[in-house]
Amino acid sequence: MTESARGRPTMKDVATAAGVALKTVSRVVNDEPGVTPATAGRVSAAIERLGYRRNESARVLRRGRTSSIGLVIEDVADPFYSGFGRAVEEVALGHGSLVLSGSSGEDPGRERELILTFCSRRVDGLIIVPSGTDHGYLRPELDAGIAAVFADRPGGLGTDNGTGTGTETGSGTGTGRDTDSCDTVLCDNAGGAYAGVNHLIRHGHRRVAFVGDRASVFTSGERLRGYRRALEEAGLTFDGSLVSNGPAEEAGSALTRMLRGGDPPTAVFTGNGRITVAVLRAGHRQALVGFDDFELADLLVPGVTVVAQDPAGLGRTAAELLFRRLAGDRGAPERIELPTRLIPRGSGELPP
Incomplete structure (x- = not known):
């Protein structure tokens, strides 16, 4: 059954109402050039009159993106992470993306579960406040094109044994661990x-x-x-x-x-x-x-x-860095330390 048959107007309905070709409606909807102001106005009026809404899921999948990112924090109830998460959302909104978020509760197993769930939903990127010290399980996802930024604490991309408790490469204070493959944003x-x-x-x-x-x-x-x-x-x-x-x-x-x-x-x-x-x-x-x-x-x-x-500056910096990577920045991984x-x-x- 088509969307029109279900009562949802389609792009074809808009083209008929405006008296233009289907391609012309597509150009107006996607802000592409090649349409006169008068024709664009006629198409926009038909869109408004019919209540047409473009299919965002189909559009982003055609682009090879889902326009979503995953955010893993320690505790959403913590005021620090509230400000941090709000800043991430504001940057994501400016890039037309949604934020899927979850709290790890300082549990590395829960953190791993959240991250891999977000990856299975094909988020474009991840911002992670790590509770664990080994994120070797992320390597296949990074190789597949998902971008990731560690925030507030560095992550560890050492060897993973498939259980989330693989070999750690450093002490609990985070010194000496392998964080060279991902961007990291910390405070001093x-x-x-x-x-x-x-x-x-x-x-x-x-x-x-x-x-x-x-x-x-x-x-x-x-x-x-x-x-x-x-x-x-x-x-x-x-x-x-x-x-x-x-x-x-x-x-x-x-x-x-x-x-x-x-x-x-x-x-x-x-x-x-x-x-x-x-x-x-x-x-x-x-x-x-x-x-x-x-x-x-x-x-x-x-x-x-x-x-x-x-916290807002930390979240904003991490999100801006993530979207730079998603836009094609292939520079060396950065480690940014914000002042107090x-x-x-x-x-x-x-x-x-």
Whole structure:
């Protein structure tokens, strides 16, 4: 049964209504040259009158594209990834593409399932915030023409054994892994942490705690590296008893244990926004600098000093890079690192 028989007007119906050839309607619909303004106006009026809508699925398949990309993030409920995903969608919309998205929940198996599902739907490209460290299973998809960009953390394209748990080529902090085959967009995690901890040291603190995410997470490892560098450059001894890595739910109790020790910290650097909020909810009021800005941070008393990254800028940069590749850019893979900025609001300026 034809679309016209089902009540949906076809391009042929438009041609009949406008009194023009079918090819003329095609040219108007696809913004091709060769049609006079008067004829184009007549065709447009017929399209509007009949309510014609072109078959996007057929059009994109003829082009060999599906006009869709896959986005895999950690958690869609996380405000950081909300801003990130919104920016990706805006760039995709500007290129006439839809975004299919899913949350991995920091589960490499779930991440692999999402990625391969998107690939089976023939998305044109992928933007991945990786939770796993081995993405060797992506190699056949990349060879088949799917473009991919890793964002927020680097991916690993080492050998895959078919289970998603293949050989890893590097440590949990992401150093030394094979990321040369895909573009990667990061923020300056180590530099931002260094600036935040150094800010506390310059305000007189010599016992600074670090409360971060799980040590296996790339961003957490990088931020711990920046923390250690700030201590070293200030001539302060690194004390492992002042370091905690774990889920946000345990951050408050971890800091409580440190404060009950014999030589407690006078300040704390928190590794992400959710950990900062957990520490504040636990009632701790010592000097604090947090990595990631968050809603209402400026309204607390004192306001929360933060190292702010730009999730929207991260998403926009990753998406623009992906669409450049889809447009035919065959340059060498890029590794882009976006800057952070320190925002003093009061909590990071409290004295010991």
